[in-house]
Amino acid sequence: MHRRTLVKILPFAALAIAVPGNATVYLTVEQAQSVMFPHQRLTPVFRELQAAEIEAIKKASGTAPLSKQLQAWRAQDGGWFILDRVVGKHEFITYAVAITPQGTVRDVEILDYRETYGGEVRNPNWRQQFVGKRFGAPLQIDKDIKNISGATLSSRHVTDGVRRLLATYQLVLARA
Amino acid sequence: MIFRAGAIAASILLLALATPVRADEQYFGYTYSAEVLPKGQTETELWATDRQGKATGHYDAQDYRLELEHGFTNRFTASAYVNFDSHHIRGVEGLDNTERNLAFQGLSAEFKYNLLSPFKDGFGLTLYAEPGWSRIHSVEGEKGTEYELELKAIAQKNFLDDRLIWAANLTLEPEWERGSAQGPIDGAVDRIWAKELKLEASSGLSYRFAPGWYAGIEGRYASVYPDWTHGLHRETYAVFAGPSVHYGSGKWWFTATYLPQLFGSPSPGRSLALDEYEKRELRLKIGYNF
Numbered sequence: 240m241h242r243r244t245l246v247k248i249l250p251f252a253a254l255a256i257a258v259p260g261n262a263t264v265y266l267t268v269e270q271a272q273s274v275m276f277p278h279q280r281l282t283p284v285f286r287e288l289q290a291a292e293i294e295a296i297k298k299a300s301g302t303a304p305l306s307k308q309l310q311a312w313r314a315q316d317g318g319w320f321i322l323d324r325v326v327g328k329h330e331f332i333t334y335a336v337a338i339t340p341q342g343t344v345r346d347v348e349i350l351d352y353r354e355t356y357g358g359e360v361r362n363p364n365w366r367q368q369f370v371g372k373r374f375g376a377p378l379q380i381d382k383d384i385k386n387i388s389g390a391t392l393s394s395r396h397v398t399d400g401v402r403r404l405l406a407t408y409q410l411v412l413a414r415a
Numbered sequence: 416m417i418f419r420a421g422a423i424a425a426s427i428l429l430l431a432l433a434t435p436v437r438a439d440e441q442y443f444g445y446t447y448s449a450e451v452l453p454k455g456q457t458e459t460e461l462w463a464t465d466r467q468g469k470a471t472g473h474y475d476a477q478d479y480r481l482e483l484e485h486g487f488t489n490r491f492t493a494s495a496y497v498n499f500d501s502h503h504i505r506g507v508e509g510l511d512n513t514e515r516n517l518a519f520q521g522l523s524a525e526f527k528y529n530l531l532s533p534f535k536d537g538f539g540l541t542l543y544a545e546p547g548w549s550r551i552h553s554v555e556g557e558k559g560t561e562y563e564l565e566l567k568a569i570a571q572k573n574f575l576d577d578r579l580i581w582a583a584n585l586t587l588e589p590e591w592e593r594g595s596a597q598g599p600i601d602g603a604v605d606r607i608w609a610k611e612l613k614l615e616a617s618s619g620l621s622y623r624f625a626p627g628w629y630a631g632i633e634g635r636y637a638s639v640y641p642d643w644t645h646g647l648h649r650e651t652y653a654v655f656a657g658p659s660v661h662y663g664s665g666k667w668w669f670t671a672t673y674l675p676q677l678f679g680s681p682s683p684g685r686s687l688a689l690d691e692y693e694k695r696e697l698r699l700k701i702g703y704n705f
Binding site for chain 1: 453454456486489532534535576577578623626627663664665
């Protein structure tokens with residue numbers, strides 16, 4: 240490529256690179272745990288998912304875990320706090336799902352959302368749709384979970400993530 | 416002078432940075448993806464395309480495009496473009512020598528309607544229309560009035576949890592170029608409109624290899640059918656392919672694509688189509704949303 244061509248184009252690239260990105264941490268893990276399991280002691284149960292477990296989760300939920308590392312905490316009442324992340328528009332979205340001892344969703348919290356747009360997935364009314372869902376529920380956009388127009392990617396990936404974590408609970412944690 | 420043009424455009428974009436923005440980015444330099452701006456969002460884009468090389472002499476041209484786009488609904492967006500050109504042509508057979516650093520080239524508008532979402536419906540489909548007016552011929556650099564209507568079907572399919580993106584476009588672009596002809600008997604000069612149809616197909620595949628970063632390849636087939644209302648006869652065609660890189664941060668994005676011409680309907684003594692097209696193109700797009 241000609242040096243002259245690069246000279247013409249590079250100022251635009253330099254301008255673009257000079258602009259900072261956007262990152263927002265709404266809740267730390269400890270804060271999310273105290274919100275979702277107030278006054279309860281949580282015990283970490285970290286483990287690496289086996290290949291057969293990953294395959295089973297993928298088969299049951301339709302999506303494969305992004306990481307082999309399962310970050311889960313067991314609550315005093317027998318519930319579970321699971322920390323996870325899904326693909327966002329540009330960055331990962333970090334979220335947590337609280338599961339009751341009976342295996343239903345107690346709460347969903349967005350801990351870290353780095354996109355400027357699509358943050359409606361943090362809306363309590365939208366997250367409330369997950370409460371009470373259990374393994375086997377459709378958990379699909381435009382079926383039992385409303386889409387967020389203009390933030391379709393984020394809302395779909397968080398929905399897929401919750402469905403996958405319920406499968407993880409059912410197939411891995413509930414049997415522990 | 417080219418630097419000055421870039422500085423002016425960059426300054427305009429810097430003004431856009433004063434407010435938080437969100438990207439509705441294009442992953443490829445030439446192939447559109449099916450995503451559209453959400454309702455109420457406004458975006459500005461700057462395009463810079465560098466075109467180099469003819470069969471003979473020296474040819475380099477730059478196209479600059481400044482766009483303002485707005486999402487009127489979650490499916491429909493409209494935008495307006497202001498276009499500028501630079502031409503440096505010396506000793507190219509069939510073209511007059513031209514030295515023009517930066518000139519107002521024309522205006523165009525763009526309308527996009529999204530039928531299917533690649534995130535929700537499993538397959539993205541968007542229809543696109545771009546009427547335009549230009550006062551400088553983009554290849555020859557000569558002044559002359561031209562009207563065009565670019566019609567595009569945009570398809571997109573995402574794989575691997577939306578980290579692998581495939582997009583394809585089919586484009587029909589009729590053009591009307593104003594000229595004059597002298598009557599054979601009375602010598603009177605009549606205004607005529609030369610008609611031309613451009614048919615293009617392009618496709619790209621890009622993978623998100625790190626948060627915000629995509630790398631991929633893109634290919635483009637372009638062809639010209641003159642006087643198409645009296646039967647379709649392809650005059651020339653060219654095939655381009657090359658690498659593409661994209662970065663988006665949520666607030667802004669850029670895409671760079673390098674497309675050398677691989678082959679085409681030959682100019683005399685060559686296997687490339689160099690009358691209508693150039694040996695290589697480099698395009699950079701930068702986008703910001705308000």
